[in-house]
Amino acid sequence: MSTQVTDQPSTAASTSPRIGKWWAALIGVVALAAALGAGQLVAGFVGTTASPFLAVANFVIDHSPQSIVKWAEKTLETWDKPVLKLGLGVLLVVFAMVAGLVSRRKPRPGQLVVGLLGVAGIAAVYLRQDLGPIALLAPVATLLVGIGAFTWLHSVALRTPSVAAGAEDGTTRRRFLVTTGGVAAGAGVAALAGQFIGSANDAESSRAMVGKLTPATAAPPIPADADFAKLGTPPFLTPNKDFYRIDTALVIPQVRTEDWSLRIHGMVDREVTFDYNEIRNRPLVEQTVTMTCVSNEVGGPYISTANFVGVWLRDLLNEAGVRQGSQQLFATSSDGWTCGSPVEAALDPKRGAMLAIGMNGEPLPLEHGFPARIVVPGLYGYVSGTKWVAELELTTWAARRGYWLDRGWGEQGPIKTMSRIDSPQGFQSLPAGRITVSGIAWAQPTGIDKVEVRLDDGPWRAAELSTVVNDSTWRMWHLQADAPKGSHTVVVRATDKLGYTQTEQRAGTVPDGATGWHTVVFDTQ
Incomplete structure (x- = not known):
């Protein structure tokens, strides 16, 4: 007696529905859009830089090898940040498509990919020194909405015959496109709402309220023969819109005057804190200063000159009382960036280090440090030009290391002839x-x-x-x-x-x- 073996499907996997490749990739991309939109919306309430997309981009900037940073600065110049954001966006889209493609039958693999991306966003926000615990709400929202949207769209796709089986059913295919389009549109609305909410408390309106800054001690007028612009040189004073900008900020910090304060602490006799009105109402001084970036190649463009208005930095430090043995003025920006200047340079009356609040006859532009920045003449900007400054600590060189010191740059940065x-x-x-x-x-x-x-x-x-x-x-x-x-x-x-x-x-x-x-x-x- 013989047994005849027939080749028949026997597993659930061979008969279970499977989403078409392009539809699966679309699900991943739309879920990504929903996740980023949710994160941007929550970031509008808890802080723009809490957006996990920006936090991850900042993490990339902070941890990139020095060789890559230098290549980007030299090759891309001021386009380095837009290119980074574009590249990160493309990479996320690729990951999202992969999440969809590995989940054509079951959502679990894609959920894992989305979850890992969400955890990366949470970690990036957590590591930001300028963000508090509440900022974690933005990446958590990104994670939850991303997984939720992916799971829901996946289930809808499996219930849609033309999507799951590839049949030519135009009606159900259009219904699924409407569903995914609705999710994508909702993501866009959420992102725009987050942008609008975040900008409602932006610094531009606060800057407009500052009014005219009239120095008690004005800089001497610029002589007519201070430049040879008609012969090809730049004008002596660089217009604010043309003043070079080099910093690590992907998004310009939005610091209002009513929220700003400057804390001076560390090796001082007494810790002091100044708010904007205390600085604004002091007798202001004006000084003409040329600033230079250490990244300026021979013949390079990263040098500009402006009339800065503010107060002498030494006066503020003397009010705190600088203790014997302090070597470094360690400055921290509102976005967490740090740099250290020699205390000797900050206190030197001949050098004229400033806490500046104005530039070329107007309040500091946002991109140049509004509400306040440090200007120490004679030192490259990476050790002297902290924008959006929030904190000054008197310390030693051994105790604290500024942002660029751990990336191969020198300690004190005097400008070269x-x-x-x-x-x-x-x-x-x-x-x-x-x-x-x-x-x-x-x-x-x-x-x-x-x-x-x-x-x-x-x-x-x-x-x-x-x-x-x-x-x-x-x-x-x-x-x-x-x-x-x-x-x-x-x-x-x-x-x-x-x-x-x-x-x-x-x-x-x-x-x-x-x-x-x-x-x-x-x-x-």
Whole structure:
């Protein structure tokens, strides 16, 4: 007697419905949108930077290798943050699609992927020093809504024949598209609502209420011959909209004057706290200062000059009483960024370190630190220019380390004697004959004494210098030269008032600023 074996389906897996690939991917993406929309909505109530998307992006910035950070700064310049957010968004979409594709029969694998992304958002918010426990509500909402939306859409898809079986049933397919479209639209509305709620308490309206800042001690007027803008140099004062901006903030902190305060503590005789009105109502001073970024390559653009209005930082520190042995003024921004300045520089009356609340005749722009920032002339911005400053601690170099110190940068960051050619520009074509070479030089707080220019293999020639404004600002220069038809190379070097001539040796920006002579190649026709 024989037994005939027939090949028949015997498992539930072979007969259970399975969602089509594109529909599964769509479920993941729509669930992601719902999750991010919910997180943005809750972040509108508990703080914009509590958005898990932004928290994860900030985590990436804070923990990226220095080589990648430098590549992004050099290659992408001010586009580095938008590119980071775009890249993170694309990566999340890919993960969301994967979550859908691995869950064509059962939702559990996708729920796990969504859950892991949600936990990453919670961890990123938790690690933010500028956020309190209540901020965790935003990533928790993201996690719960993400899993909930994914689970619900998955179940709806399995109950929709044309989605689960691939049948040509246009009616049910359209019904599912309407469902997913409704969820996506709801996510968009939630995100916009969160943005609106967050902006309702933004700093721009608070800034508008500050009014005119009239210094009791104004900066000397800028002489007419302080720049050679008609010959190709920048204007002496940089308009606020053109002032360079380098920081780690993905979203500009929204700090209102009514919420702002500055705490000074640490190695002091007494801890003191100032609110905005206390600073605003003091006799204000105005000072013209050139600020320079340590990331500025030879010939780079990250240098600008403004009239800053505020109070002397040394007066505030003296009210707290700086104790013997304090070496570092450790500043913390409202978004958690930190930097340390030498106490000696902060207290030096000749240097003129400031707590600034105004810039070029108006309250600080939001992107430049409103309501208040630190300005210490003569030091690169990464150790002197804390924007949105909230706290100053007197301490030692060994006790605290600023943000950039753990990323390979130097401790104290004095600005180096440097110069730049602004005209002619690289590979520019000019008429043969008499040409004008012009540019800027800087050596804050020492000041520039001489600028020399060399055309091709000719001798060094002294350039004509603009009128000195003060030693903590840049100085313009220009030179007339004969350039016959052909290709030419022009080089510049500066000498400061201590007699130091900038070195020819090229060095990168890490750890404490670039060095080398700026060279431009151009041709004449």
